[in-house]
Amino acid sequence: METLLQQVINGLSLGSVYALIAVGYSLVYSILLFSNFAHGGFLVIGGYICYYTLAAVGNNIWIASLLALLGAGVSAVLVERVAYKPIRERTNVTLYLLIASMGMSIVIENIFVVTVGGRFRALPPVIPTNPVNVFGLATTSAFDILSLMMAIFFLSGLQLFLSKTKWGLAIRAASYDLRTAGLMGVNVNQLISIVFFVAGLLAAVGGIFLSVRYTLYPQLGLITIKAFVAAVIGGLGSLPGAVVGSLILGLAEMLTAGFISSQMRDIVVFGMLVLTLLWRPTGLFGKHVAEKV
């Protein structure tokens, strides 16, 4: 019973980190209707900026995080402007954006391989990982509690941004119909930049927590495939869906690892993807776009 609770908390903690990544990814999807495979790159950028800043300013996690988040956000905007903007201005074939995003993901990953090398780096223990007793029922690590809290904090912040600010309103409008939003006076290019900035920022938060959990290396971005799966399960383009899907996925992963085997983890993840796509491709909350004949 205690193991079950432990794994549940582990699962929720992992899921909450996935949620930060999946939400940013779904946000981009909801506006531009394409899967940004380079999303994992923003995660890695966040991780590395944090790592090197920590080394430089003596383990001040606040400064390091701030720089990491800003850096990742800015990088995301740059990627959009350099790679995606020229394509989306010329054509509405999302396949080209998809492939460009694959290319970008390879570029980002390998910039790090080439510059700082592919070895695994452990972040200094700035985020506490000491065991914490939860209501006397189970022991978990402070790290898990913290990552859960951070996720809640940032996702709430996002929710406030979307519901209470002018740009948030513009983003919500654009997620229904980008072109119409543009016709209503929204500066589409600026909006897309803001969306990417937010996505990059959120990915960086996830990146920092994942770096602590799994150590930092250039291919860490590949873990975003799991965030994609989570986003699909929740429904591509739906933000609440991304959160729910992530939690489900995190729980599934941890429960499988705990009670079946660690190797089956990934198979279960992809199995859930395939099942979702077969049974309900639009996911739990996704929108179905019907084509007019």
Next chain:
Amino acid sequence: MADPILRLENLNKHFGGVHAVKDITFSLEQGELAGLIGPNGAGKTTVFNLITGVYSPDAGSIVFKGEDIASRKTYEVVSRGVARTFQNLRLFPRSTALENVMTACQQHFRYNFFEALTHMGRWRNNEKSIKKMSLDLLERVGLLEVAEQAAGTLPYGHQRRLEIARALALQPELLLLDEPAAGMNPEEVHVLNGLILNIHRDFNLTTLVIEHHMEVIMEICPHIICMNFGEKIAEGDPEHIQNNPEILKAYLGEEVEE
């Protein structure tokens, strides 16, 4: 009198809360040239989509050549002899005009996978026939010179005619034309009328035309059905329709093109 080739009876279709097609009932005799008119959003294209199996009706029947095809899938309806063109043109833009027509034409000159893989057996003869028939159809609609041009690069009027040629390549018994004159100037409309009349006569084709251009409908359709808000509000010959107050009311506020 033979049975009508097409009979729609109490056809109904909802989209969420919208009752797009409401108890539509009418028939077409074999070889007729009929018009389906009504303001935008009246449900005319939805009727076409129901006939061709793109949507399935919530209630009612669609009897084509004696068989209820309401629940049939699109390709089944097409293989039974129904062809259509589209309001918003659905050509294959990257293929040439000839390829577009050949793609339709091949339905009647089939050969199997093995023959396709090896270019043996019926491949040569059938491909020849397909190409010849397609060229003939292009000539008939006046597009022979642009046969090798990419369909997407053709002028709008040519694209409309190409779509008609492609539909004819299916050798249909019922041809549904969805706003074939949309976007055309009066001269082009006149040419189109001639084309539709020719096709109708030469192929003895039952034809149903959706149009907003009244010159097309009034000039060439002896049988006209008028819809509004999903319902049939009038049916008859041009004179009857022109004098019908319901129809004038339906179009009030609409720009009726002279």
Next chain:
Amino acid sequence: MSGYLEGIIILICINSIAAMGVSLLTGFTGIFTLGHAGYMAIGAYTAAILTVRHHVPWLVAVLAAGTLAMVIAYLIGVPTLKLMGDYFAIASIGLGETIRLILENWQSFTRGARGFPGIANYTTLPVAAAFFLGMLILMRFLINGNYGRAFKACRDDFVAASLLGFKTAHYRVLSLAISGFYCGIAGGLMAGFLTYLQPIMFDMQKSTELTAVVVFGGLGSLSGSIIGTAVLGIVTEVFRPISQYRMLIYGAIMVIIMVARPEGIMGQHEIGPKLLRSLFSRKTVNEVDGTHG
């Protein structure tokens, strides 16, 4: 001819066969896949196990490899091909990875990540060239006829295709099955060339490579896919001394091509007399890509 040069040509022949399969699926039928290395893996391990453990003649084994891959592609295709666009791409990632993970974890059967050694070197230059030419001719014939037009119709407008009497689902599955066959054969030949297999050889990077060369070569051009494969093969060798930069350059090229010339090297054209004629004509089929309503 030196063994080194011979090896490169054999590898290009093998990869071209796989690329032809992906070209049919993505270029001609419009189904974007990122998991076809999985079918190569199935083919490779089938051929390996049949020849090494059951002493089946290599030709039979390779054909069996293609057939098994085709059957599995068909079984996967029937339920998943109703997914459109991005959804199928994501599913294909999941499926490709699942196949690799199964091969990695089924140690008793495949020896997993330790690798499968001792395969006979049956893929000599004449063998590779013969398969390459034979399968090229078959594919070329298939595309120049009713099936080719049917696939293209499904690609360009599946609604219009169904209204021309095509059972679009049927053609999509057929296309996937054939592409599976081609990748399976390529995998079977690969086993006989490398004489040693590891599941990691058929990971997402390999799948991405297959799709990338088809896009670079031009979607809708068979010769383009082959040229793309050859170029990639040669460039890989040329850049081998600085192989750490190779991936970086590869990713950058992907992005650049999508931004500058998304229709790829050959666009929609094939090598032949028609190409020369169209080079001198004003209106080409490339000009209508994507931007048309």
